[in-house]
Amino acid sequence: MDKKSNQTHDFLERRRQLLKMGAAGMPMILTLKASANQSVHSALDCSFKITSAVNLLVNHEGKVWVGDGSIRQHSDGRLNTADIASFKSDADFAFPSGSAPDGYVPSECPDDGCSGGGGDGDWDDDDWYFGGSGKDLLEQLEESGSVVAFTNNKNKNKNKGGGSGGDDDDDDCGSGGSHGDDDDDYWDDDDGGSSSSGSEWTDCGYNFYQISANTTITPLEYMNSSGDWQISGTKGLYIVLGAKYLDYYGNDGGFPGISCLHSILTYLETA
């Protein structure tokens, strides 16, 4: 009751503030003009800032955990298995299998080794997740081959060290490793194919991506002149997850940047 009362009070205060701004001459309606001369609608121009660091953990099934926890990395790029487990349990958002495009998904650890990371069998029904499969953005990515292109690009980097893409057949333990913003690779150039069976470190089964605080994401940068999505890098993964969030949960303002993504996807649906 108190919570409801507080909410009512907050809404009232917000309206008062808005009316004060209105009295001061601030427009209460902003108009985004459509223009036939623009190849891309102004609604696509929005960008958003990730104010605090966001980390994304992807497993071999394409499940994704999003949170602000950290995962320690060995000097060779391997991830700490205990930290992986903690990150998953403390994640702010969790997305089901198939949420991450193929290019972001690591190879599964072989049964006879590389079993670190604790697996992912802890997906419970009461976990907060978004069910079903993706559509629109992801479908478009698959059809356009953008994801495939990204996979190839990332494999060039991954083959340097501890990580690998899904089609790297001669990799001992599949992928694993951390990816900073865009092209900042954390792994070194030394051989990263070591097994991590029974170890507190793993170099397979998980990819870890990091977005630092105050990173600005402009979705338009991931769309070509034809209006097709071309997803790449850690920011691209974040955009894909935002689209997933919208598909299954709508815009509740809880996922940073969701309003910007919503305006874009809404525009694309109605255009």
Add this chain to the structure above:
Amino acid sequence: MSSSVEKEWLWFADQSLFSVREMGEVTYIYSLRSGNTHVFNAVSMAMLQYFVAAPRGVDELIAHFPDLMGVTREECPRGVIRRIFGELDDAGLVQPVEKRA
């Protein structure tokens, strides 16, 4: 549009002419007629909904809007209401539908 003309007409917001998407504290209204997207806050959205519910006059709006907002008339002066209504009109989201009897 002058206030005398406004008073003679009832105004209506035909929601079949726009699509609505709520996004946190703002609401996006995409006008199917103009192709423009309008960003509404809680106050302007409440006013739009007032005219979606039924054709109404501006004088009714001025009388009822403070109560609708849950604030006093001092906090929601007539001039502010009229100006926000003007924004709705400029956006083409309300149309005069019939003269007051």
